[in-house]
Amino acid sequence: MRIVACLNGDRRPTAHPALPVSADQLVSDARAAVAAGATEIHIHPRDAHGAESLEPQVLTPVLEQLRTEVPGVPISVTTALSAEPDPWRRYDMIQRWGALPDSATVNLHEPGSVEVARLLIDRRVPVEAGVWTVESTRILAATELAPYVYAVLIEPTQPTREDALNNAAAINEVLDQCDAAPPRMLHGSDDTAWPLLDAALADGHDIRMGLEDTLRGPDGTDAADNAALIAMALSRVSASA
Template sequence: MRIVACLNGDRRPGSHPALPISVGQLVEDARTAVAAGATELHIHPHDATGAQSLEPQVLTPLLLELRAVLPKTPISVTTSLSAEPDAWRRFDMVQRWGELPDSATVNLHEPGSVEIARLLIDRRVGVEAGLWSVDAARILAASGLVSGFTHVLVEPEGATAGEALGNAERIDAVLDHAEIELPRLLHGKDDTVWAVLDTAIASGRDVRIGLEDTLTGPEGEEVESNAALVEMAVARMAAMA
């Protein structure tokens, strides 16, 4: 089972005392998260101002530093429009990437998602389909690119755990109907994280955890770090085994 540590996401600097933003912070956080049990990393690169960036000059040094410390750990990066709101600028940036990540997530509900997925596939980067909704699952099914994707991230929208899990079931139904057999990772956001994580573990799915998805533990307590979140997830997996 994959345990993906999602280290920072689109959270603003200062939203948590341990949120990693700089290259140095991300490298150290990645090291401790892997030591705690994470098998893969998912990262949103940030520039010197603390803003998200997909520029090659931001991504390349980050990947080089991470691979120097964790040469065997797969690294995924975002292509979210939260990092670059202009879909055409995003395409240009990804096209100019020199050092390539092992994989990249593509949110299929976003404008230009199919084009960015095709570009990544052509560049031999693994592509993870981010599915927030039933419509996004339908876009994946109709894209003609399913064979080029490596994984599906079922990231169900919902204000409550019940709403999120119900949405996840509907997304799964679309994938099943389309006979999409890609490995599926299931994760929640903020208030839905722990219930969705437990459901993913119980169903034998890949999981992810980190400060991108939640700043609190299962009882609502503030957590110390990404490594602490990974440790909590690993403990829950052991308890449910």
């Protein structure tokens, strides 16, 4: 089972005292998350001002530090438009990446996502296709990307457990019809983060957890940091076994 620590996401630096922003903070958090049981790391690289960035000069040093300090652990990077709102600039930045991540997430509902996915595949970077809706899931089938995608990241954005699970079920129905459906990961955010983690475990999907997805533990209290969230997730994995 993949257990991905999603360290920071698009949250503002002030969202949580332990949110990692700088390269040194990301490396420290990655080490702690792996020690807590994470098998992979997912990051949103940040520039010197704490803003998300896909610029090669931002990504390369972070990847180099992570691979030095956390050797052998796959590193996933976002390509979300939150990091670069202009689809054409985003494509250009990714085309200019020198150091390449072990995988990259691509949200299929975003403009230019199919082109970015194909670029990454051409560059031999495994793509994790983010699907938020049934409509974006159909893009995966209509563009014939499914056989080339490393994994599908099912990301319901509904704020309640019931609505999020209903959306996930509808997405899974579409994925079941794909000829070559890749492995799936299911996750929620904030109030749905823990309920959807439990649903993912029940369905045998891969999981992820971290401050990108929630700032709180299952009991609603503030989480200390990413490592604490991973440890809580692992305790639920053990309980479900």
